[in-house]
Amino acid sequence: MGDQKHMARMLLECSLSDKLCIVSQHQYEIIIIPALLVGTFLIILGVIVWLFIRGKRTQQQSPGLQGSAPVPSTSLNGQVGAQGGSMLVPLKETSVESLLKTSTQALAELQVPREQLSEVLEQICNGSCGAIYRTKMHTGDPAKSKIIVLKALKEPAAFHEVQDFLGRIQFHQYLGKHQNLVQLDGCCTEREPLYMVLEDVAQGDLLGFLWTCRRDIMTMNGLLYDITEKQVYHIGKQVLSALEFLQDKHLFHGDVAARNILIQCDLTAKLCGLGLAYEVHTQGAISSARTIPLKWLAPERLLLRPAGIQGDIWSFGILLYEMVTLGAPPYPEVPPVSILQHLQRGKVMKRPSSCSHTMYSLMKSCWRWKEDSRPSLKELCSRLNTAARTADDEVVLQVPELVVPELYANVAGISVENLSHSYSIL
Numbered sequence: 001m002g003d004q005k006h007m008a009r010m011l012l013e014c015s016l017s018d019k020l021c022i023v024s025q026h027q028y029e030i031i032i033i034p035a036l037l038v039g040t041f042l043i044i045l046g047v048i049v050w051l052f053i054r055g056k057r058t059q060q061q062s063p064g065l066q067g068s069a070p071v072p073s074t075s076l077n078g079q080v081g082a083q084g085g086s087m088l089v090p091l092k093e094t095s096v097e098s099l100l101k102t103s104t105q106a107l108a109e110l111q112v113p114r115e116q117l118s119e120v121l122e123q124i125c126n127g128s129c130g131a132i133y134r135t136k137m138h139t140g141d142p143a144k145s146k147i148i149v150l151k152a153l154k155e156p157a158a159f160h161e162v163q164d165f166l167g168r169i170q171f172h173q174y175l176g177k178h179q180n181l182v183q184l185d186g187c188c189t190e191r192e193p194l195y196m197v198l199e200d201v202a203q204g205d206l207l208g209f210l211w212t213c214r215r216d217i218m219t220m221n222g223l224l225y226d227i228t229e230k231q232v233y234h235i236g237k238q239v240l241s242a243l244e245f246l247q248d249k250h251l252f253h254g255d256v257a258a259r260n261i262l263i264q265c266d267l268t269a270k271l272c273g274l275g276l277a278y279e280v281h282t283q284g285a286i287s288s289a290r291t292i293p294l295k296w297l298a299p300e301r302l303l304l305r306p307a308g309i310q311g312d313i314w315s316f317g318i319l320l321y322e323m324v325t326l327g328a329p330p331y332p333e334v335p336p337v338s339i340l341q342h343l344q345r346g347k348v349m350k351r352p353s354s355c356s357h358t359m360y361s362l363m364k365s366c367w368r369w370k371e372d373s374r375p376s377l378k379e380l381c382s383r384l385n386t387a388a389r390t391a392d393d394e395v396v397l398q399v400p401e402l403v404v405p406e407l408y409a410n411v412a413g414i415s416v417e418n419l420s421h422s423y424s425i426l
Contacts, residue, residue, distance in 0.1 A: 067293055067336035067413015096162050096192075103166045104190045110173060112137070112186035112197050117150070129165060130154035130193075134200060137185075148185060151196040165194055171278045172196075175249065180242035182262060182272045201262035201270050206235070207419070209263045210327035211403045226396035229356060232323045233388035235261075235269045239319065240381045242271035247309050247377060251277045254307055256315035257296050258322040259419065276307075293414050294339050295330045299369055302340045310371035313380065317366025324355045326399040329412035336413030343369070354397050358387045 104111065118136040125132050133150040153165045172184040186197040203209060213227050239261060246253060253260075254276030262270040294302065298314035301307055318330050331349060334342045348367045351360040362383060368374050375383065409416045 067295070096157075096159055099159070099162055099166070100189055100191065100194075103170075107166075107169060107173065107187055107189055110169065110184070110187045111190065112188055112195075114188055117188075117195075117197075121150070124149070127151060129161070137197065147200045147202070149198040149200050151198060153192075153194040155193055157192070157194075162194065165196075167282055168278055169196055171274075171281060174281075175274075178242060178245045180238045180269055180271055181245065181274075182270045201264055203263045203265055205259055206261040206263045206269065207258035207322070207327050210258060210323060213397070214326050214399050214402055227323075227326070228391075228393050228396055229324070229359065230388055230391040230393035231267060232320065232359070232397075233384050233391055234267060235263070235323060236316070236320060237381060237384050237388070238269040239271055239316065240377055240384065242269075243309070243312055243316070244377050244381070246277060251281060252307065252309045253277060253312050253315075254280075255292050255296065256312050256319055257293070258319060258327060259414075261319075293412060294336045295334075295413055297339075298371070299340070299343050300371060302343070308371070309377065310374055313366050313374045313377065316380070317363040320359060320363050320366075321349060321352070321355075324359060324397065325352050326354075326397055327403060327408075328352075328399070329408055332411055354399070356391070358391075362387065 116138050118138065121133040121135045123131055123133050130152045131154070133152065134147060135150055136145055137148045138145050153161065157165070166189060169184065169187050169189070175181070177183055182201065183199040184196060185199055188195040188197070210227075239256065243253060243256070253271065253274065255273055256271075260271065260273035262272055264270070292301070296315045296318050298311040301311050321330055322328065331339060331342065346369075348364060351357070355363075362380070365375050365383075366380070405416055405419055408414075409419060
């Protein structure tokens with residue numbers, strides 16, 4: 001009652017045209033609530049602007065944005081440095097000289113005397129670490145001399161670059177040999193320049209091989225050669241064998257594609273480009289600076305979720321598409337930056353005219369959205385074996401158009417420079 005009398009007194013003291021009386025009566029509703037709403041709006045607006053600016057900065061800092069994506073810093077099933085620990089040379093060494101002395105002892109069984117290497121070097125290309133050469137290694141018996149590839153570390157090299165180069169050699173020593181992985185035949189690390197001695201796969205990468213198969217006549221070692229559906233399965237089974245070998249060591253590849261497979265004249269396939277596997281094994285994570293072409297990545301990778309072997313299975317389906325189309329870029333009608341939205345709508349690539357229904361069914365099983373619903377490596381290998389028994393080995397795969405590398409790179413979301421490499425072990 002006291003409050004009502006006080007309010008009545010206030011109203012009696014005001015004229016009817018005096019708006020301050022109304023404001024005084026309803027000051028909570030008229031002033032305080034709108035002020036709170038405006039303040040909340042400004043805070044939300046500030047957060048949105050901050051997120052937008054941070055997103056723009058992230059895009060500017062990510063190389064290859066138009067067709068490749070940064071790989072999240074995750075490891076297989078959360079395992080850090082699985083089975084084997086760090087492959088880097090111990091950090092207690094403080095100079096390159098002491099580092100080389102320590103590593104040469106650790107890599108004693110791999111050392112190749114430099115005098116066995118021919119001085120005639122044919123440069124293949126420039127790799128990320130330095131030049132890559134093709135040359136001859138002599139063993140004292142001319143009949144046993146062989147062509148090898150030397151991967152050299154650039155000079156001068158910083159301490160951490162020397163350490164990383166030696167770590168990659170040790171990683172291959174840890175992996176051991178497999179018929180479908182590029183083999184490390186030795187090294188020269190007692191002094192600079194440092195070399196990895198690799199087996200030579202003269203035919204080069206599978207993508208370039210497929211492009212050559214588009215010609216009417218193809219020759220290898222003077223013999224006419226074409227590729228059939230049965231041979232696609234033959235190459236595919238070898239890639240799966242290499243992936244199973246990595247999985248047994250708690251590793252995954254991370255970038256399965258025709259450009260990362262080397263092919264020999266007898267159609268022996270050699271999986272290469274093991275940089276992601278090396279990073280996960282040595283550091284427990286993938287470098288945030290590393291980018292992978294978007295069109296080969298599984299949805300979980302595009303969403304920056306943890307990488308694993310199921311992502312390799314998705315990419316294997318893309319590899320089958322590459323082989324049966326003789327090196328066509330995946331999703332040719334979709335811009336690389338729109339691939340995630342395309343997949344989120346439940347769309348997959350249509351069956352190429354050169355692709356059998358059996359092979360297309362295998363591809364689609366690899367492209368299931370949920371990782372758990374995709375086949376395992378063993379199941380996939382079994383299905384490929386079954387399909388190969390009835391596959392056509394007479395009809396040659398044919399694609400009339402020759403490839404323009406610049407156009408392919410634009411559609412695939414890959415730089416032309418990355419297409420020109422013919423040898424990449426790590």
